[in-house]
Amino acid sequence: MILDSIIITGINFRSKRTVKSHSKFYWYHICKAYIICFFVLSSTIFAQKSATRPYQFISPVPNSKMILPETNIIIREGENIDEETLPDNSLNVFGSVSGKHQGSIVLSDDKKTIIFKPFISFIRGETVYVEYSGGMRKVNGDELHPINFKFEISETDPEDYSRSINEILEQEIRSDFSISHKPINKSLFSPDEDLPEDFPTITISTYSDPSEGFLFISPFSSSDLGYLIITDNQGIPIFYRRSNSQKHGFTLQSNGLLTYFDLNTQCFYAIDSSYRVVDTFKTGNGYVTDIHELQILPNGHSLLMASDPQPMRLDTIVPGGNPNATVVGLIIQELDSRKDVVFQWRSWDHFSIFDATEDIHFDWFWIDYVHGNAIDLDYDGNLLVSCRHMDEITKINRQTGDIIWRLGGEKARNNDFQFINDPVTFSHQHDIRRLPNGNISLFDNGNLHSPQFSRALEYQIDEENHTVNLVWNFNYASSLFSFGMGNTQRLSNHSSIIGWGIRTGDSHTITEVNEDGTIAFELSLPNNVQNYRALRFNWRTNLFITEPDSIIFNSVRVGDSATAKISLVNNSANSIEINSFYNTDSAYKVLTKVPFVLPSYGNVPVQIMFKPVEDGYFKDVLHIRSDTETSRVAQLVVLTGRADSTISSVDNQTVVSTYRLEQNYPNPFNPVTTIQYQIPQAIRVTLIIYDVLGRYVETLVNEEKPAGTYKIKFNASQLPSGIYFYRIRAGNYSDVKKFLLLK
16 A cells, blocks of 8 residues: 555656546556656656756756657746846757757746747757856846756657547537537517528527626537627627638637637637737647637736647556557647747646546547646736646646646545535536636536536635635526536626536526526527637727717607717728618617718718607617628617607707716727717716726816716827726716727
């Protein structure tokens, strides 16, 4: 038993945690597993300590194996570096086959991380030696400590594998479409008729005061058809883009850009509020970008994942193991604002393949033992990572790469925490997120629950005492089960959006749940149409805008009518064809004929009539659309009016009846933008600009104003690029909005 304890602990030696033994391993094979995993799959802790003692982070990890030939070399001591002391010959990099390597040495924008970028890739199977003997200095004048280490390049080219990551993913997705679905009841709202034939039908079956904002989805029905869609709560798209490849992870980033993953090109794209592609993101060092995650950080850095398939003979490790297996590792990278890799974390250096749960079998051809599917930046600057096939959430030190803790679910091999009030815990989870209240949310797919069921969870985690409390959860009484994909998003009003991923049976695609567990909204897509994540955000395009963006009609006698004009403004250098209007209330009608052309940087007036046929209050939203065969861009105008048969005349004047702070336009902007607000009565108004840290920047308004609508120009030419906020206060009314300056 002493030998058993030593061997099993040694498999995961670097994290110094005991791994549960697998019942079907024999002593002989366990000993072999220890030797192979220790020397092949993991870095040697002794070499790591001796080589890196003065340094905070080094990549590749000293003595690590299976590194791709395209790798860069990263060194971080922890203090700011004097960039003028970084000549290209500061590092001596030598390949055992390729010889001495020249390259460029750059300092990342954090001023701490040194990156060596070889001009020529290393050779497969060779050992690379890195030596630094002196010359580089910190800004305080101290010289960096000498260092030398080595690592080994992988022997096999991933392109030689009999199945690529793309092919595996496509087969897994196609297998998902064999699931049987019952049709959801008819939608509560009339469908939009002006959509492509293959546009997935959106059905709204529950509508009980859902949250404001729009739903972001990227549904797909095959590997060669995908949509990006932003839809309102009635299932009417305000934006879509159709393409011949799957799209995943359609989301709004903190910098105001929209991002999504394209399966064909294997990278993430960023589009601005005019839906123009303005940036791309993909992993470096030779790795293929994974579909699951892109996080753009406030400092302009980005977090991504990659899969790292490596060929292995598992028949020498596990009884019945596949002699021609491909084992897939997890790669996490942080890219700086120049897209250089400044942090790289590999599961081979920290996890054992035996950390996988019991449903991952070693006789398979393709063994994805980690399957990372989410990264989140924690409140302390470190990383939270969801490892689906390990039933584990792992916290990683973003400075050193060390594991801080491991939170294991139902069948996890590793767990540093005690669950106080959740005997079920979680299994094969998705979408772990740190919430503003300090708790952690996740979507529990529940693959290994018995019986299987899926739910949304919120845990309160005590990292000091290593305890976990379940403080909120939601699942259907019918035990809806989603065996893949899915997500949970906590909204600012404490409601939650749940995307059910690859669902089974008579089930919904998206549910919005109030804090008390009541259902506010349910949306469904057709059979065999899947969606990875569903998210809700406030959003407004800047491609073309309306001035104003809302119209309030005074009381109009039944049978009479009132008209008002808005100006439709083109913010782009290209002309735009406006070819349709859409609204649902017959009391409102657009008198301007379509189609018409909105000229480059020009404007066109649009006339709207309010003609009620009965007394009452009428509210509607007008969609002004520019549709093509593969896309839609719509701008919205809020229409409100009141019909009163007791009045004797028609008042065509627009009257402000509510407080309102609009989103600035354009947004992002450089350097001038317009902020619009309205007040229904004479009152003192303050409008103040703050930076992202909440520090005062400028006061735009501080005086008493009569009732009306106001526009303020804000010139940010003296400010650096970044996220800012503007706050209005008028009596008891207060609101704040975020905007982005991009220079």
